[in-house]
Amino acid sequence: MADRPRPQLPARLPTPLGRRATVVGAGSFGTAVAVLLARGGFRTTLQARTPEQAERLQADRQNEAYLSGVEFPKELRIGHVGDGLAKAELVFLGVPSRGLEDVIATLEGTGLSPRASIISLAKGLVPPEGIAPTILLTRAFGADRVACVGGPAHAREMVSEGAGLVVASTDEELATTISSVFIRAGVVCESSNDPVGVELAGAAKNAAALAAGATERQGLNAAGAAAGHIFAEVWRFAEAQGARPESMIGLAGTGDLVATALAPQSRNRRAGELLGEGVPTAEIPGRIGQAVEALESVPLLARALERSGVDAPVTRGLADLIAGELPLDGWVALVRTTVPPSPARWRPRPRGEGETFRARMRTRWEDRRARRAARRAGDPE
Numbered sequence: 359m360a361d362r363p364r365p366q367l368p369a370r371l372p373t374p375l376g377r378r379a380t381v382v383g384a385g386s387f388g389t390a391v392a393v394l395l396a397r398g399g400f401r402t403t404l405q406a407r408t409p410e411q412a413e414r415l416q417a418d419r420q421n422e423a424y425l426s427g428v429e430f431p432k433e434l435r436i437g438h439v440g441d442g443l444a445k446a447e448l449v450f451l452g453v454p455s456r457g458l459e460d461v462i463a464t465l466e467g468t469g470l471s472p473r474a475s476i477i478s479l480a481k482g483l484v485p486p487e488g489i490a491p492t493i494l495l496t497r498a499f500g501a502d503r504v505a506c507v508g509g510p511a512h513a514r515e516m517v518s519e520g521a522g523l524v525v526a527s528t529d530e531e532l533a534t535t536i537s538s539v540f541i542r543a544g545v546v547c548e549s550s551n552d553p554v555g556v557e558l559a560g561a562a563k564n565a566a567a568l569a570a571g572a573t574e575r576q577g578l579n580a581a582g583a584a585a586g587h588i589f590a591e592v593w594r595f596a597e598a599q600g601a602r603p604e605s606m607i608g609l610a611g612t613g614d615l616v617a618t619a620l621a622p623q624s625r626n627r628r629a630g631e632l633l634g635e636g637v638p639t640a641e642i643p644g645r646i647g648q649a650v651e652a653l654e655s656v657p658l659l660a661r662a663l664e665r666s667g668v669d670a671p672v673t674r675g676l677a678d679l680i681a682g683e684l685p686l687d688g689w690v691a692l693v694r695t696t697v698p699p700s701p702a703r704w705r706p707r708p709r710g711e712g713e714t715f716r717a718r719m720r721t722r723w724e725d726r727r728a729r730r731a732a733r734r735a736g737d738p739e
């Protein structure tokens with residue numbers, strides 16, 4: 359930590375002295391976030407699911423099962439269900455999306471402060487509706503108490519070298535408080551007021567990494583096309599929900615996609631590789647041994663896109679591949695032949711204020727020529 363360059367702190371950062379945080383879920387990411395929060399000056403409790411797990415973590419002062427070799431700072435407290443919640447101002451949920459409803463239910467009986475903010479670390483969708491985690495949390499706690507975290511952030515590298523986090527909340531003060539504690543801990547963290555966009559970007563990158571993993575042996579162009587189609591399809595859905603393009607283009611979307619698709623240890627990409635090798639979906643979580651969000655969120659995503667009328671053949675095809683209803687060669691053929699719907703290729707260009715008359719005429723002429731060529735090729739415009 360001491361030897362590497364640290365991100366620059368904004369001029370006025372709130373001092374965290376005496377402030378408390380709890381991380382629910384002592385898996386790889388929950389543990390890594392708890393380590394950062396303790397480094398960032400928060401009095402932090404890491405909450406395991408059972409007393410036995412908590413005892414093990416306390417005895418070892420590291421998480422052998424999920425993040426071995428990362429020593430806990432001495433300030434980090436260890437607990438199990440309910441511990442550390444009554445006084446916590448920030449409660450981070452480090453469990454996979456499918457566990458969020460259960461965790462919210464357990465939070466209710468723990469004396470959680472009505473002022474505590476709840477932050478989702480999940481990069482998937484919540485069943486059965488396939489909603490973004492912050493939508494579920496907002497229903498339970500109200501939007502001004504809710505945030506999420508996205509961006510390229512593999513747990514082990516994050517605690518040793520850093521990460522590119524994005525904290526998103528509709529409450530600006532909350533987003534700034536959370537991002538400043540990560541920055542104090544030495545990790546780059548931007549804030550955003552587009553939580554659903556950041557979460558859909560995270561779900562899209564996991565889906566795209568899984569798709570790329572399943573396809574890479576058949577050809578890297580096909581793997582890239584699969585990822586590109588999925589991003590475009592999810593973006594059309596996200597846009598209809600008011601999300602902003604920078605959430606998909608920046609750290610939380612393309613940035614995290616590159617980190618996940620390149621990482622040999624990525625669980626989502628590895629799950630895709632196993633699917634591509636013909637391993638049945640039901641066996642994959644057991645082989646990987648940790649959360650593989652995309653296996654569950656892709657079918658939810660495909661249904662959500664269908665419900666909202668978004669044309670999403672590649673996301674649907676990936677869901678069918680996961681369900682065992684589309685063979686690998688059928689999936690690859692689908693990826694190789696899918697043409698995005700015409701609005702993705704053909705949109706009126708915005709006219710710049712300073713554009714000259716000549717340049718405008720030239721643009722119109724080029725537009726007309728391209729439309730004629732598309733008609734001749736039999737493409738709808």
Ligand SMILES: NC(=O)C1=CN([C@@H]2O[C@H](COP(=O)(O)OP(=O)(O)OC[C@H]3O[C@@H](n4cnc5c(N)ncnc54)[C@H](OP(=O)(O)O)[C@@H]3O)[C@@H](O)[C@H]2O)C=CC1
Pocket residue numbers: 383384385386387388407408424452453454455456457458460461479480481482511512513514647648649651
């Ligand atoms: N790992 C990473 O690098 C990153 C992960 N994420 C996201 O963080 C989320 C958590 O993933 P990650 O930490 O990697 O997963 P892991 O599989 O490493 O750990 C999951 C943790 O959640 C606990 N858990 C699972 N279900 C429940 C439940 N119903 N109630 C309480 N606890 C539960 C598990 O407990 P038990 O051991 O008892 O099963 C375990 O402690 C995912 O959405 C992932 O996409 C985001 C960025 C990076």
Ligand SMILES: O=C(CO)COP(=O)(O)O
Pocket residue numbers: 481509510511512513567614617618623624625626627649650651
């Ligand atoms: O979200 C991640 C990194 O930002 C981790 O992705 P994997 O779960 O595929 O390892």
